Amino acid sequence: MTTRFRAVFFDAANTLVHPHPPVGELYARTARKYGVDVSAADVQAAFRRSWEVLQVKAAGDPVRYGIGEADGRRWWHALVAETFRPLGLPQPFDTFFDELYTLFAHPDVWRVYPEVEEVLRTLKARGLTTGVISNWDVRLGPLLEGLGIRPYLDHVVLSAIVGWEKPHPRIFESALELVGIPASQALHVGDNYQQDVVGAQQVGIYAVWLRRRGTDQADCPVVSSLRDLLPMIDGADQIPESSSCSQG
The missing domain is CATH 1.10.150.720 (Haloacid dehalogenase-like hydrolase)
Structure with a gap:
């Protein structure tokens, strides 16, 4: 199945993994x-x-x-x-x-959310590039390895390595440069409105707001599970070139 998106980026904490x-x-x-x-x-x-x-x-x-x-x-x-x-x-x-x-x-002391491996496997099977864009220190890469999901992620872009944190445009631009695609072909999802939604939108990346405890009304794409991304990506040709959002 074709989609205009060529890469899907994820926040890490409270998006892919959480402390337990x-x-x-x-x-x-x-x-x-x-x-x-x-x-x-x-x-x-x-x-x-x-x-x-x-x-x-x-x-x-x-x-x-x-x-x-x-x-x-x-x-x-x-x-x-x-x-x-x-x-x-x-x-x-x-x-x-x-x-x-x-x-x-x-x-x-960390857990991977139940749907994460399934979603990452599906995205990889569809030929999409996957990655993490995270405000995290250098422990994240080995941690993702230990949790078993690093093989499903093509890139891990860390603030502690690139020197910029979300929502600064530079960390998102670093991810785009690694993949070699324009912002219009990337989607980013995360749970922090300012860092993940506003930050991604600043550079033209399609942003999705993850709210695991409920999807309040918002004028932007909001999901309560990463599984909800899959039909969104399948129908990408019917959605606007950029997402807009206001925090509700």
């Missing part, structure tokens, strides 16, 4: 080994607040994780410290952080 158990539980479980007894709910709430704090501090920076592993470790070290400061810092903190950083590089 949740971040708060993993952080709390590890912290108890270092003398800090906190609930998973308290850690999860502190993590979210700390994430927002670091986002504000990093506003205007092209990439939070920097380039390479060392910069990524420094960013996560700051985030974990900010998370536990109001709860009590596990000691020795650097040893605690090293264990946590290593833990999240391991596939045992």
Whole structure:
């Protein structure tokens, strides 16, 4: 079957994979080994607040994780410290952080969403190029290998390698350059409206918003499962050259 799309790009976190158990539980479980007894709910709430704090501090920076592993470790070290400061810092903190950083590089604490392998296999069977465009550090490539889905992805474009984060146009342009196609022949799907939808649209990529917990009204393509992409791609010749969207 022919389609105008030649490549389909995916966000990674909460699109292809998700942490399991949740971040708060993993952080709390590890912290108890270092003398800090906190609930998973308290850690999860502190993590979210700390994430927002670091986002504000990093506003205007092209990439939070920097380039390479060392910069990524420094960013996560700051985030974990900010998370536990109001709860009590596990000691020795650097040893605690090293264990946590290593833990999240391991596939045992991540899950692939049930439909992902089927969708990637189908896209590959139809001759489409597949790839990931992700704001992630250098641990993602080996993680996707360990989770068994890297063979179905032709390219993995990481902010920590290219030096730009979504929604900056440059990270999307890097992906297009790797595949060697114009933006009009690419589709990108992700769960973050600003990063994945607005970011992709800025360069002319057809953007699809993934909302796994329900598809609220929006004037752009919205799916609750990646399986919903397949009929959309099949009917690509009947959809507009670019998607438009407003967050609802």
